[in-house]
Amino acid sequence: MDPHLLRTFVAVARLGSFSAAAEELGYTQSAVSQHIAALEADLKAPLLRRRPVAPTPAGARLLEHAQPLLLRLAAARADVARVNAAPHARLTVGVGPLAPLPALAVALAEVRRSHPGAEAAVRMLTAAAVVEGVATGDLDLGLVGGVAAPTDPLPLPDVGPLTVHGVGEEPVAVVLPFSHPLVAARRGLRLADLADARWLDAPEAAVPLARLRAAAGVEGFRPAVRYAGADPAGVLALAAAGHGLALLPLPLAEGAPGLAAVPVAAPRLVHRVELLLGGAPTDPAAALAERLELPA
Amino acid sequence: MDPHLLRTFVAVARLGSFSAAAEELGYTQSAVSQHIAALEADLKAPLLRRRPVAPTPAGARLLEHAQPLLLRLAAARADVARVNAAPHARLTVGVGPLAPLPALAVALAEVRRSHPGAEAAVRMLTAAAVVEGVATGDLDLGLVGGVAAPTDPLPLPDVGPLTVHGVGEEPVAVVLPFSHPLVAARRGLRLADLADARWLDAPEAAVPLARLRAAAGVEGFRPAVRYAGADPAGVLALAAAGHGLALLPLPLAEGAPGLAAVPVAAPRLVHRVELLLGGAPTDPAAALAERLELPA
DNA sequence: CGTGATTACGGTTGACGTAATCATA
DNA sequence: TATGATTACGTCAACCGTAATCACG
Numbered sequence: 001m002d003p004h005l006l007r008t009f010v011a012v013a014r015l016g017s018f019s020a021a022a023e024e025l026g027y028t029q030s031a032v033s034q035h036i037a038a039l040e041a042d043l044k045a046p047l048l049r050r051r052p053v054a055p056t057p058a059g060a061r062l063l064e065h066a067q068p069l070l071l072r073l074a075a076a077r078a079d080v081a082r083v084n085a086a087p088h089a090r091l092t093v094g095v096g097p098l099a100p101l102p103a104l105a106v107a108l109a110e111v112r113r114s115h116p117g118a119e120a121a122v123r124m125l126t127a128a129a130v131v132e133g134v135a136t137g138d139l140d141l142g143l144v145g146g147v148a149a150p151t152d153p154l155p156l157p158d159v160g161p162l163t164v165h166g167v168g169e170e171p172v173a174v175v176l177p178f179s180h181p182l183v184a185a186r187r188g189l190r191l192a193d194l195a196d197a198r199w200l201d202a203p204e205a206a207v208p209l210a211r212l213r214a215a216a217g218v219e220g221f222r223p224a225v226r227y228a229g230a231d232p233a234g235v236l237a238l239a240a241a242g243h244g245l246a247l248l249p250l251p252l253a254e255g256a257p258g259l260a261a262v263p264v265a266a267p268r269l270v271h272r273v274e275l276l277l278g279g280a281p282t283d284p285a286a287a288l289a290e291r292l293e294l295p296a
Numbered sequence: 297m298d299p300h301l302l303r304t305f306v307a308v309a310r311l312g313s314f315s316a317a318a319e320e321l322g323y324t325q326s327a328v329s330q331h332i333a334a335l336e337a338d339l340k341a342p343l344l345r346r347r348p349v350a351p352t353p354a355g356a357r358l359l360e361h362a363q364p365l366l367l368r369l370a371a372a373r374a375d376v377a378r379v380n381a382a383p384h385a386r387l388t389v390g391v392g393p394l395a396p397l398p399a400l401a402v403a404l405a406e407v408r409r410s411h412p413g414a415e416a417a418v419r420m421l422t423a424a425a426v427v428e429g430v431a432t433g434d435l436d437l438g439l440v441g442g443v444a445a446p447t448d449p450l451p452l453p454d455v456g457p458l459t460v461h462g463v464g465e466e467p468v469a470v471v472l473p474f475s476h477p478l479v480a481a482r483r484g485l486r487l488a489d490l491a492d493a494r495w496l497d498a499p500e501a502a503v504p505l506a507r508l509r510a511a512a513g514v515e516g517f518r519p520a521v522r523y524a525g526a527d528p529a530g531v532l533a534l535a536a537a538g539h540g541l542a543l544l545p546l547p548l549a550e551g552a553p554g555l556a557a558v559p560v561a562a563p564r565l566v567h568r569v570e571l572l573l574g575g576a577p578t579d580p581a582a583a584l585a586e587r588l589e590l591p592a
Numbered sequence: 593c594g595t596g597a598t599t600a601c602g603g604t605t606g607a608c609g610t611a612a613t614c615a616t617a
Numbered sequence: 618t619a620t621g622a623t624t625a626c627g628t629c630a631a632c633c634g635t636a637a638t639c640a641c642g
Contacts, residue, residue, distance in 0.1 A: 001369055003297065018622060031608050033623060038607095043373065045380045050622060051616055058379040061575070065372030065456055072368065073297055076361030077339065083354040084341045149445035150563065151513035158454030161360055217447030267447060268564065279357070314597060327633050329598060334632095346597060347641050 001042060003073055006066045008035040009047065013063055016053045068159065071132060075160040075278075078137030082279055091120045091140050096127040097204050097230040098145035098249065098271070126204055126230065128157060134276045135159040142276035147172055147207050147215065147247065150270050163277040169270040171250040172207070173261040175239045180260070190266045191247075195220025200244040202227040206235045207247040215267055297338060299369055302362045304331040305343065309359055312349045364455065367428060371456040371574075374433030378575055387416045387436050392423040393500045393526040394441035394545065394567070403439070403463075403571070422500055422526065424453060430572045431455040438572035443468055443503050443511065443543070446566045459573040465566040467546040468503070469557035471535045476556070486562045487543075491516025496540040498523035502531045503543040511563055 011021035012032060022032040039062075040047050047059035055063055095104055108120050125133065127146065133139035146154045153164055174189060195216060201209055201223030209221045224244040227234055235246045240258035249271035253261035307317035308328060318328040335358075336343050343355035351359055391400055404416050421429065423442065429435035442450045449460055470485060491512060497505055497519030505517045520540035523530055531542045536554035545567035549557035 001299065001373065003299070019620090028609055029622070030610080030624085034608075037623085043376050045376055047376075053622090058376045061375045061379055061457075062372060065368065065375060068456070069365070069368050069372065072361065072365050076358060076365065077297065079357045079361060080339050080341055080343075080354045083357055149448055151511065152445060152448070153510065155451070158364075160364070161357075214449065215447065267445070315595090324634055325597070326599085326635080330633075333598085349597090 001039070003070065005035045005039045005042075006062075006070060008032050009039055009059075010063060010066050010070070012036060012048065012053060013055050013059065018053065068157070071135065071159050075135035078135065079160065079279055082137060089118055091118050092133075092138070093120060093122045093141045093143065094125045094130040094133045094139040095122060096125060096130045096142070096144035098127075098206075098232065098252075104143055124230070131156055131159060131162070131276065134278050135162060137278055140277075143167075143273065144276065145249070145271055145273045147211060147269050148272050150268055152272075154272055154274055156274075156276075161279060163279060165275045165277075166272055167275045168273045170273075171263050172247055172269050172271045173250040173253045173263045174245055174247055175236060175253045175256065175259045175261050176245050177240055177242045177258060178260055179242070180245075189262045189264055191216040191264055191269075192218050192266075194245060198222065198224035198244040200225055200227055200235055200238055200246040202229070202235045202238075202246060204228070204230040205232045212247060215269055217267075297335070299366065301331045301335045301338075302358075303366060304328050305335055305355075306359060306362050306366070308332060308344065308349060309351050309355065314349065364453075367431065367455050371431035374431065375456065375575055378433060385415060388429075388434070389416060389418050389437040389439065390421045390426040390429045390435040391418060392421060392426045392438070392440035394423075394502075394528065394548075400439055403437070420526070426572065427452055427455060427458070430458060430574050433574055436573075439463075439569065440572065441545070441567055441569045443507060443565050444568050446564055448568075450568055450570055452570075452572075457575060459575060461571045461573075462568055463571045464569045466569075467559050468543055468565050468567045469546040469549045469559045470541055470543055471532060471549045471552065471555045471557050472541050473536055473538045473554060474556055475538070485558045485560050487512040487560050487565075488514050488562075490541060494518070494520035494540040496521055496523055496531055496534055496542040498525070498531045498534075498542060500524070500526040501528045508543060511565055513563075 008021055008025055008027070011024055012018055015021050015024065018032045018036070019029045021027075022029045025032070027035075036048060043058070043062070045058040046056050047062060048055055093104065093108070104122065108122075112118065112120070123133075123139070127144045130139065130142040130144050134142040144154065144156070148154050150169065153166070156162070156164070174191075174194065191212065195213075195218045199209055199212070199221050200206060203209075205227060209223060212221045213219060225238060227238060232248060232252050235248065236253070236256040236259060238244065239246050240256065247264070248261075250261060250263060253259070304317055304321055304323065307320055308314055311317050311320065314328045314332070315325045317323075318325045321328070323331075332344060339354070339358070341354040342352050343358060344350065345352055389400065389404070400418065404418075408416070419429075419435070423440045426435065426438040426440050430438040440450065440452070444450050446465065447462075449462070452458070452460070470487075470490065487508065491509075491514045495505055495508070495517050496502060499505075501523060505519060508517045509515060521534060523534060528544060528548050531544065532549070532552040532555060534540065535542050536552065543560070544557075546557060546559060549555070
């Protein structure tokens with residue numbers, strides 16, 4: 001299970017073609033074929049069906065493992081590199097959806113105050129991409145939001161030691177059109193009671209439905225409309241038009257036209273924003289200072 | 297970053313000696329030296345100081361990554377193997393501390409009822425070892441307990457896709473000697489108010505202190521006595537003798553001589569027991585049946 | 593000095609490319 | 618039949634072992 005073999009395996013599976021993977025990776029078609037054959041021999045199981053190229057059940061299982069494995073490998077490399085890395089002047093910050101920009105503004109202002117010469121670049125990304133970027137060193141700093149039980153850390157994908165600091169918690173609310181019968185229950189909405197409602201499936205721009213099922217402890221929360229965008233405003237618009245409910249941070253939800261934002265009473269949930277730094281837990285300010293080159 | 301190199305690196309770091317690692321891995325001293333040199337060249341950083349052999353800061357970071365990486369690698373291998381594996385008659389169950397044996401007994405009875413010919417072996421392990429064993433296929437089934445917010449899944453180390461099923465939740469209680477002033481607060485104990493008390497540090501046999509800090513959202517919970525055993529009875533004895541407090545599942549805690557078990561009112565916590573199976577989520581009974589060979 | 597890590601060197605194995613072959617849409 | 622995966626084979630590098638050397642306690 002050489003990482004190189006794993007890498008070509010995921011490339012082949014993703015592209016659905018040996019030759020395309022070969023070109024992408026700078027190998028010949030033959031080498032790719034040999035890689036896959038070596039993997040299949042090692043694991044004693046066929047991983048791909050050819051013509052058309054598609055993963056077998058065993059290959060699908062391997063794929064699920066391979067991507068996190070390669071990610072962790074990159075994270076390990078980045079983490080070791082950080083130890084001996086020269087500080088750099090450019091600070092790259094990744095911001096996930098549902099990570100409120102006010103918090104980012106405060107953080108950046110603090111950086112500029114303490115490191116007046118440092119440039120800062122901000123990238124808007126998906127939550128998974130922020131975690132990946134911070135782990136692999138592509139990002140110096142990450143800001144992600146999500147729901148969790150109060151004071152609980154966010155359940156982030158485990159790609160290696162990351163420093164996670166909660167920087168804020170806000171209540172969460174269900175957004176629903178004023179016409180919705182549940183608006184009457186102005187206070188004390190139980191999430192489990194909404195399991196049979198129609199929900200917006202907006203995994204990037206609102207709380208994912210799987211998370212709702214886990215939090216409420218019941219099945220349901222069937223998706224009515226899927227919204228692939230990352231902008232919560234789109235979710236608000238869809239909710240106002242009656243296409244389904246969504247769970248959002250209260251500050252984001254309230255004041256939206258045509259919508260009621262009803263806080264969730266049970267289970268107790270908050271929207272939590274966390275600051276991510278690569279490497280083992282340390283003081284965030286000190287860790288940042290170490291990585292930033294102070295102008296002379 | 298060949299896994300082989302990583303494997304010898306962790307062996308060298310663990311044993312503190314190139315030659316000892318060589319013997320353990322069936323290599324020659326020279327090969328081990330070359331492995332480490334290759335790793336250091338690849339990562340462009342010294343990883344070990346020699347004479348005495350000890351990890352450098354960069355090596356320490358790598359170590360932190362290497363163990364989970366190798367574990368995931370083994371898990372991937374096991375997961376693929378499971379797909380094409382022949383069912384076997386022997387069922388191995390790993391039981392973590394704080395996983396109540398009644399639940400195990402019920403589970404085993406159910407297995408024997410549905411698969412009358414299946415032998416079952418039970419191993420008592422640490423929680424981490426249960427997760428590892430299930431992931432790597434050494435165990436067919438795992439049972440672990442821990443505290444979490446109600447309906448929340450337990451925060452288990454992420455070693456790959458595991459099927460996790462909650463099989464029970466019970467209240468948690470602080471155990472304290474009858475003489476303790478807080479016994480008066482028979483109901484409605486707030487965990488945060490106990491941050492300054494003396495606690496038993498029993499990471500295997502009771503809720504770990506780090507978990508308490510995270511749940512209460514405050515620092516504190518300083519350890520008074522460390523108890524390395526895995527048997528909660530030892531914790532009860534220590535608590536009764538006044539050596540410190542501990543958080544335990546209520547059924548375990550109540551009725552212990554000389555102790556009061558006071559339920560925790562805030563934050564809302566439960567002791568949750570989860571059933572672990574290797575592989576992607578499926579129906580647990582069906583998954584087990586697939587792996588068990590029914591006697592003819 | 594002696595234990596133990598490193599370096600030098602040779603044999604073997606394995607990896608990749610070229611090119612021919614095979615298989616399937 | 619054409620596209621694309623596989624197999625054959627040659628070359629070259631990588632790996633590991635033996636043995637000599639080096640270095641720290």
